Amino acid sequence: MEKYERLMAKVVAGSADILPWLNEHHKLLWARSKFSADIKCDYINNNLVECWNAWIKQLKDQPLDSLADAIRIKTMVFFEKKRKIPLVLTGAILPAVIHQLNATSKGLDHLQVTKGNPQEAEVTVMYKGEEIRRHVVYLDMQECTYREWQVNGKPCPHALAVITTERQPDMENYVNGYYSVKKLQAAYARVIPSITDKQQWPAVDKGFKVFHQWLRKRKDLRDKERI
Incomplete structure (x- = not known):
């Protein structure tokens, strides 16, 4: 801040x-x-919008009912694939997160750790032998005055510098439960229901007529592209 x-x-x-x-x-x-420390996310981008656009790119020109049904099917298949991932994982925290932290912890030579007690330490950022900035890490509370640890739930470089001073540290103990295998299971636990084709749907008096959309000319198919 x-x-x-x-x-x-x-x-x-x-x-x-x-x-x-x-x-x-x-x-x-x-x-x-x-950012709120309750969210555990530090992204500022529109990647989710672009991923969604690419995901449904080939479906955009379908009638509304067909579009909705196609998205339902894609979501149903996607959830089923995601539900299989935790079945082969070991450990409490997602392996990709642990690998990321282990890789980051190898380039911390510019950080100098001074411990006052096992759960608290000062971490000084050094440049050419001079102190640039100093932060305080609280391992038991999973906090650092740099605040990155609180915001995204993963130890920041300052915290990693302190953690790696321990003998054979268990990195899982310092990662928020948001990145646990159980959370991944919970995220995709819901089963998308299967339905029949629209020829078998119940007849409903809508009170209006839904016409087919006009067919586009071939040259207009470029409208699917993201602008």
Whole structure:
């Protein structure tokens, strides 16, 4: 938060009109330093929208009922595949997360750890022998003054520098339960129901007529592409 305030002060110094404009038009929490620690996510992008667009790209020109049914089928198959993954996993935390943390922990030579007790330590960022910044890590509370650990639920580099000072540390003990195998199972536990084709659906008086959409010319198929 201190870094955010310091940088924003420079922006406001360049133009005092910027801050009121941001407060009026961008009231959402778009700065990671202000993210809630309850969410355990630090992404600021639209990747989910682009993935969804690519996922249904070939279905977009179908009639609404066919589109909805096709998405249901894709979701049903997707959930079934995801439910099989935890069956072959060992350990409490997802292996991909543990591998990521193990890889990050190998490049921490620039961090100097000073311990006051087993559960608390000062971590100093060094550059050419000089102290740049110092943070405090609390292992028992899974917190660091850098705040990344609280926001995304995975130990930040400062926390990893302290964890790796232990003999044979169990990385799973320092990862939030959001990344557990049980959470993965819970995310895809719901079974998407199977249904018959629309020729067998119950007849309903809608009170209006639904016509087929106009067929597009071949040259208009490029409308499927993301703009």
